[in-house]
Amino acid sequence: METVSLVLVMLVAVLFASILRRMLPASFSVPQPLLQIALGAGIGMVSDWRLQMDPQVFFLLFLPPLLFLDGWRIPKEGLSHDRGIILSLAIGLVVFTVVGAGYFINWLLPSIPLGVAFALAAVISPTDPVAVSAIAARIPIPKRLMHILEGESLLNDASGLVCLRFAVAAVLSGGFELSDAVLDFLRLAVGGVAIGVAIAWSINWAKRWISRHFGEEAAAQILVSLLLPFLAYLAAEHLHCSGILAAVAAGFVMSRTELSGQALAVTRLQRRAVWDTLQYALNGLMFVLLGEQLPGIVSRLGILDDPGTLSWLLLYVLIINLSLMGLRFVWVFASLRFTLFAGKNAAAFQPRKALSIAAVTSVAGVRGAISLAGVMTLPLYISFGYPFPARDLVIFLTTGVIIVSLIVAGIGLPLLIRGLEMPYEPEEHVHENRARDQAAQAAIKAIEQALHRLSEDCPDAGGYIEVASRVTDTYRSRIESRAASLESQNLTRVAEEVERQLLLVGLQAERSELFRLARTRRLDEQQARRLIRQIDLIEAQHIR
Template sequence: MHLIETTLFLLLAVVLSGWVARITRIALPLVQIALGATVVLITGEAVDLKPDIFFLLFLPPLLFVDGWRIPKEALRRDRAVILELALGLVVFTVVGLGFLIHWMIPAMPLAVAFALAAILSPTDPIAVSAIASRAPIPKRLMHILEGESLLNDATGLTCMRIAVIAATTGAFSLTSAVGTFAWLAVAGVTVGIAVTLAIGLIKGWISRRWGEDVGGQILISLLMPFAAYLAAEAIHASGILAAVAAGVTMSFTERQGSAMAATRIRRAVVWDTVQFVANGLIFVILGEQMPSIMARAAEVIQSTQHKEIWWLAVYVFAIVGALAALRFVWVWASLKLTLFRKRGKHAPPKVGLRLVAVMSLAGVRGAITLAGILTLPFVLGDGTPMPARNLAIFLAAGVIIVSLVLASVALPRLLKGIELPPEPSHLEEEDRSRVAAASAAMRAIEDTQHAMAEGKSNPDLYAETAARLMELYRHRIETRTHVEGDDVVLARQSDEIERHLRLAGLAAERAELVRLGRMRLVDEETARKLIREVDLQELRYV
């Protein structure tokens, strides 16, 4: 019963955090962390954060849906920058920061310092997007950050696993480390793809033979990331990369359009809810761990060569500064060599320092960092306690808080007027697609009308109905094929005007149906059905 009450309390905190963030205009992750800490201070009880369970419950669905929904064209276009950040930057951070931490704190063994640096390397785009809500991040920049985060979690956790093995055994082999990394990555991606394709084939075969069950299809999509994650972990591969690969594969299998419209609409709503709840719970649980971690500050400082507690703040700010500096150098080089390289006869655009600063500050750390550092073993291979374990946990928690606060203060200011090489416009592709779809619809209506009218006593009724429907599609085709120059702009302005007018009309329809239902001039079931029709129409225009 206690577990149920705690879960409900955490969900309530997630709901309250959204209201508080809107009222105070404080970044949502900071509000959620503060609420989590407040809950602990009031009740005196916190969730026992077991890292393995945490990873299993939260990582697979979040990484799966991110891989499913992230634009694949954006991943392909900026794949070089994303791979440089997700792979190269992580290794660069582990080496540079690891040596710095060991130099600052000689009491922390080099392997433990590398483990701490590895788990501090993954970034948290959820926190970045929430922090930058007041000054929205350009789409292309956000796509790069999202793509980076899909991969650097696995890279950072893999580097940490290798460092932990070195710390517990006292031995390190570069060949073994590279082999371990390759197996984790290749096997993880392969398992994710294979699981998704296999489940897709099975459910497709069942749906074709016995029909599609909407609820069952949604539940299968919810279970799919867990299946990929657990299957990969069972063969000691990367469950994180398996979940990402499963999501990316799911987006390609969905292009076949075999699922029913009702399945797609309801599944999207369910996944939106899962994403909102999981993101919120991560930061609330993170906040719950903070009081106990900070309360051990006096004990933690004893493991260093200093006795004053304020030295812990020095260490935290030094690590945050080093992370930002390492990221700044790598991002500048990456953008200079990749995103802003010379194309043809055109001179390459300059890499603005403000853009580099934005991408450096956007590398905030989140709950994955804390959950990962908590997986540090308590003892070494010979049974002696892991040196500086509590200190590593404290420093990781401090870096999370400081990076979030720093980004929430600086990012909205730096983002104003930021420029990136523009994303290609998809308006012409959209127009061509609408025309092609409308033409296909007209052919199908005409063929179906002839088939339905054959042998009927009133064929004109079928022809009139088909003509009325086809006129809508003809209008769509004409407004997108027989215009050019300034007329294209006017046509799109007309579409926008029509959108606003339709939304106004649908809002009035819904208000009137609600009034009729409230006055009992129409029965409840009919009112609900009609309001749902209005809602579905509104989804086309929002």
């Protein structure tokens, strides 16, 4: 009962951190994960409750859905366009960081065995997509660089956690052979991806068949999507393959399946809302949980009894952060010439520009939820009941690295981002406008075909023709207005912003009136909900 109560209190803390961040003035913006850790630490200090969770259970509950969502929502176009540098950061940089930081941490802190140092380096090697997006919401990062950072953070989770698995296995077994590790990695990776793809494809095929023959129920579809990452993960682990990569692969398949457009619109809207809520809750809960564990970790490390120890540990955290940024800077600068400035962009390569991009990318390497999830999965004991070496110290250092990376990015990025120039990338709105026009032309064609079929079935189709003309005129005016707008680019942005503001004012007034009618029982409650939801969807498309 205490465990359930503590989890509920932590969820309330997640909500309170969000409210508190919004209440703070814009000049005093604090990253939300820091508030969540602080609230969790407050819970740990004022309460005697402690959430004792088996690391494997923690791994199962938190990581499969988050990694599945990463694979599902990764920007495929940006990944394809900048696949060279993204894969270089997501795989090459992770291995480079694990090796370099692992040896450095073992040299800096000899009390941490080499295998445990590699585990710590693997934990702090992945960057966090949620933290990167949160910082980008406050700092105008160039769009192409943001795509690269998002693609990296969505892919390096799996590579970092796979490296963590090997490091932990080396600690538990007491040995490590590089050749065996490479073969095991290939077996884990290929098997995990194959199992994830097979399970996701099979379930989605069965789901489509059932929907086509017996109809679709939105709640059942959402439940299937929630169960899918756990099924892929457990199946891969049962077959001694990588459950991490299986969850990511299942997310990729889910993304491709969604593009088929076979699900109902209501299913897509509700499913997205459910997954957004789940992602928000899991990410926040991990930070609060870490804060709740901190008082006990600090007590076991003896920091409170010896202030000098705390000073040294904080110094170690700063040094480890500097080493991570240094390794990241070296890797990014060395790889830019062969990735971002390759091919047609080779002539644009300038050492000064490359240094600026490498510096911004290094500071933007924010650690977050995945690092937390990884460090919390470290085993409590090794063989014969001996505790896992330096586990509390590794958790403390990981927490410090996360906090410092958030602070450094919040302070350093606004300074480094000024004047940053990225290689040319075609504007996305050109493709979007072309797609809108093509969609409108397809709609006009479909309406005309439907009208022709109705005319054959009904002798007097004059009313149908008039209705069809009104609908097609709407699509034609949309195409013509966009074509006309291209002739007056100097006024487009101002006019669009004015139109957007006026539309939002009108939508707010319309929604307020519907609420009033529902409160006074002049409108059925279900009808009011449906109409208000339609307004909400329109507003969501125009909010920036």
